[in-house]
Amino acid sequence: MFSSNLLLHFLFQLFIIIHSRADLPGTWELLVANAGIASMHTAVTRFNTVVLLDRTHIGPTRKRLPKSHCRVDPNDPVHKQDCYAHSALLEPSTGKLRPLMILTDTWCSSGQFLADGTLLQTGGDGDGFKKVRKFTPCEAASFCDWEELEETELARGRWYSTNQILPDGSVIIVGGRAETSVEFFPSRHGNGAVKFPFLAEAKDTQMDNLYPYVHLLPNGHLFVFANNRAVLYDYTNDVVLKQYPELPGGPRNYPSAGSSAMLALTNDHSSATIVVCGGAQYGAFIERTTDSPAHGSCGRIEATRPDPVWEMEDMPFGRIMGDMVMLPTGEVLIINGAEAGSQGFEMASQPCLYPLLYRPDSPVGLRFMTLNPGSVPRMYHSTANLLPDGRVLIAGSNPHYFYKFNSEFPTELRIEAFSPEYLLPEKANLRPVIVELPENVSYGGGFDVVVTVELPVVGVVEINLASAPFATHSFSQGQRLVKLGVSSAIPAGSGFYRIACTAPPDGRVAPPGYYMVFAVNTGVPSVAKWVRLL
Structure with missing residues (x-):
C-alpha cells in the first residue's frame, strides 16, 4: 500500500512526464552571472537595492574588496589579511554590484530593518557572536557600508537566532544555539537577556529549536514556533499565554529545515493565520543520511482563535530548505531546497527545482500549484526575496564549509529572478x-x-x-x-x-x-x- 505522501509524489512525477516545462506557470531569468559571493543572508532596501551577505573566516570569495580595504584579523583561521568581499550591494535593474566591508563573522546570524530603514544585523560565530552591525541604505550611485557598533553588543551570544521588529520599533532577538533566552535592541532589561524556557523545552538531540519561526500577531503578542511546538508569548510581561497543539509530522526548524509564513492580514486585521510546511525526517541530521526523504506536510493554524487547531495538508512532494515568500497578491511562493536530507554542510541531495504556489483562499487539496522549474540547484544557504517589481530574487547556495566549485552541488554565484504568472506579457x-x-x-x-x-x-x-x-x-x-x-x-x-x-x-x-x-x-x-x- 502506498502512503498518501508516496502516492502524491508518484502522481506528481507522472504529471511531470506528461507535461513539459512550457506548460507550467512562471518564468526564470539570469540577473547576475557571477556575483562573486554566495548570499547566505539577503535583504531588499527601500532604494531598490539588495544587500547580499555571506560570512567571513572562510577564505577567498570571488569578489575582491577595493584596493587598500583589506580586513586584518590575526584570529582568522584562514586569512589573517583578507582582501575579499563577503558582502555586496546589488542593483537588480542593472546587475551592478558594489563590494561592502564586513569585519566580524556573520555566519548564521540574524537581521531586521528598523523603523528608520536601517538594517540591523546581529550575532554570528567567533568574533561575531555578540556583535551588532548596522547598514544604512543609500542610492545605488552613493556610498554606504556596514558599520560595526563598538559601544553596543548583545547581552548573550546569538548564533542561529531570529529577529522580529515590534510595534514600538524595537527588535526582539529570540534564541540561538545553546541559548534559551530573548533580548531586545535597544536593551530594555538590566542584564539585557530574559530566559525563555519554551526554547529549552523545544530542544531535542538535533537542536531543532534553532532559527525559531517568530511572527508578530495583530494582538501584539508573538507566535513562536520551534521544533514541532508553538506558544503565544507576551514579551512585554514575559509570560507564555498559550500552548498551541503540537504540529504533526516531526521537527520543522533548523536543522530539520521546514519553513513558515504568516498569511496576509486582511479585513479588520484582527485574525492571523500561520502556515508551516516541509521538513526533514527526525534523525536525518544526526545520522547524516543525505538520502532520507523529506516530508511534504503542511500545517495551518489560525493563531488568534481562542481554540486553534492545526489543519493539515500535503504539498505535491517533500521539501526541505524551501523559502516561503509572500507575494503582493497574498499568495505564497515556496521555492528552493531539496527533497532529501537535512540542513547543514553536505547534508542534502535531490534538489527541488519546482516552485509551488500556495493559494490560501482555495479549499484543502487545491491550494498548491506546481510552477515552472528552474535549472540551478538551490540547496543549503539559499535565499528568496520579493522585489518591488513583483519578481522574486533567488540567490545563494553553498552547502560547503568553503567555496567549492567542483562538486555535485557547487557554491552558487549566479543570481536569478523568478517571475510569477501575474507578470506574463498578456x-x-x-x-x-x-x-x-x-x-x-x-x-x-x-x-x-x-x-x-x-x-x-x-x-x-x-x-x-x-x-x-x-x-x-x-x-x-x-x-x-x-x-x-x-x-x-x-x-x-x-x-x-x-x-x-x-x-x-x-x-x-x-x-x-x-x-x-x-x-x-x-x-x-x-x-x-x-x-x-x-
Missing part, C-alpha cells in the same frame, strides 16, 4: 501603475493612491503593504503583508483611478518602517512604491 494591460502616493502615512489615517490602468478597472483594486524581510536559512524574518481597507476605484481622468485607503490602525498590525506599496488589479500587481509608516 496580463500587462491589467497591471496598474501607481502615479500618486504620499511618502509617509500615519497609523489609522486616510490617504489616496492614484493609479492608471490600460484596461478599465472592474471591481476593487487592492492596496497592499509588503515588508522587506531579512531572508536566511529558509525563513524570512519580519515578513508580513497587510491588505488595507480601500474604497472602490473612482475614475479620475482618462485611465486614472483614485483609491481611498485607510492605513493600518497601529504597530501591532504593521510595525513602523518602510513598506512596499502594491496596487493589485484582478490578481496583477503594480510595481511597488515605498512608503514610510509612522
Whole structure:
C-alpha cells in the first residue's frame, strides 16, 4: 500500500512526464552571472537595492574588496589579511554590484530593518557572536557600508537566532544555539537577556529549536514556533499565554529545515493565520543520511482563535530548505531546497527545482500549484526575496564549509529572478501603475493612491503593504503583508483611478518602517512604491 505522501509524489512525477516545462506557470531569468559571493543572508532596501551577505573566516570569495580595504584579523583561521568581499550591494535593474566591508563573522546570524530603514544585523560565530552591525541604505550611485557598533553588543551570544521588529520599533532577538533566552535592541532589561524556557523545552538531540519561526500577531503578542511546538508569548510581561497543539509530522526548524509564513492580514486585521510546511525526517541530521526523504506536510493554524487547531495538508512532494515568500497578491511562493536530507554542510541531495504556489483562499487539496522549474540547484544557504517589481530574487547556495566549485552541488554565484504568472506579457494591460502616493502615512489615517490602468478597472483594486524581510536559512524574518481597507476605484481622468485607503490602525498590525506599496488589479500587481509608516 502506498502512503498518501508516496502516492502524491508518484502522481506528481507522472504529471511531470506528461507535461513539459512550457506548460507550467512562471518564468526564470539570469540577473547576475557571477556575483562573486554566495548570499547566505539577503535583504531588499527601500532604494531598490539588495544587500547580499555571506560570512567571513572562510577564505577567498570571488569578489575582491577595493584596493587598500583589506580586513586584518590575526584570529582568522584562514586569512589573517583578507582582501575579499563577503558582502555586496546589488542593483537588480542593472546587475551592478558594489563590494561592502564586513569585519566580524556573520555566519548564521540574524537581521531586521528598523523603523528608520536601517538594517540591523546581529550575532554570528567567533568574533561575531555578540556583535551588532548596522547598514544604512543609500542610492545605488552613493556610498554606504556596514558599520560595526563598538559601544553596543548583545547581552548573550546569538548564533542561529531570529529577529522580529515590534510595534514600538524595537527588535526582539529570540534564541540561538545553546541559548534559551530573548533580548531586545535597544536593551530594555538590566542584564539585557530574559530566559525563555519554551526554547529549552523545544530542544531535542538535533537542536531543532534553532532559527525559531517568530511572527508578530495583530494582538501584539508573538507566535513562536520551534521544533514541532508553538506558544503565544507576551514579551512585554514575559509570560507564555498559550500552548498551541503540537504540529504533526516531526521537527520543522533548523536543522530539520521546514519553513513558515504568516498569511496576509486582511479585513479588520484582527485574525492571523500561520502556515508551516516541509521538513526533514527526525534523525536525518544526526545520522547524516543525505538520502532520507523529506516530508511534504503542511500545517495551518489560525493563531488568534481562542481554540486553534492545526489543519493539515500535503504539498505535491517533500521539501526541505524551501523559502516561503509572500507575494503582493497574498499568495505564497515556496521555492528552493531539496527533497532529501537535512540542513547543514553536505547534508542534502535531490534538489527541488519546482516552485509551488500556495493559494490560501482555495479549499484543502487545491491550494498548491506546481510552477515552472528552474535549472540551478538551490540547496543549503539559499535565499528568496520579493522585489518591488513583483519578481522574486533567488540567490545563494553553498552547502560547503568553503567555496567549492567542483562538486555535485557547487557554491552558487549566479543570481536569478523568478517571475510569477501575474507578470506574463498578456496580463500587462491589467497591471496598474501607481502615479500618486504620499511618502509617509500615519497609523489609522486616510490617504489616496492614484493609479492608471490600460484596461478599465472592474471591481476593487487592492492596496497592499509588503515588508522587506531579512531572508536566511529558509525563513524570512519580519515578513508580513497587510491588505488595507480601500474604497472602490473612482475614475479620475482618462485611465486614472483614485483609491481611498485607510492605513493600518497601529504597530501591532504593521510595525513602523518602510513598506512596499502594491496596487493589485484582478490578481496583477503594480510595481511597488515605498512608503514610510509612522
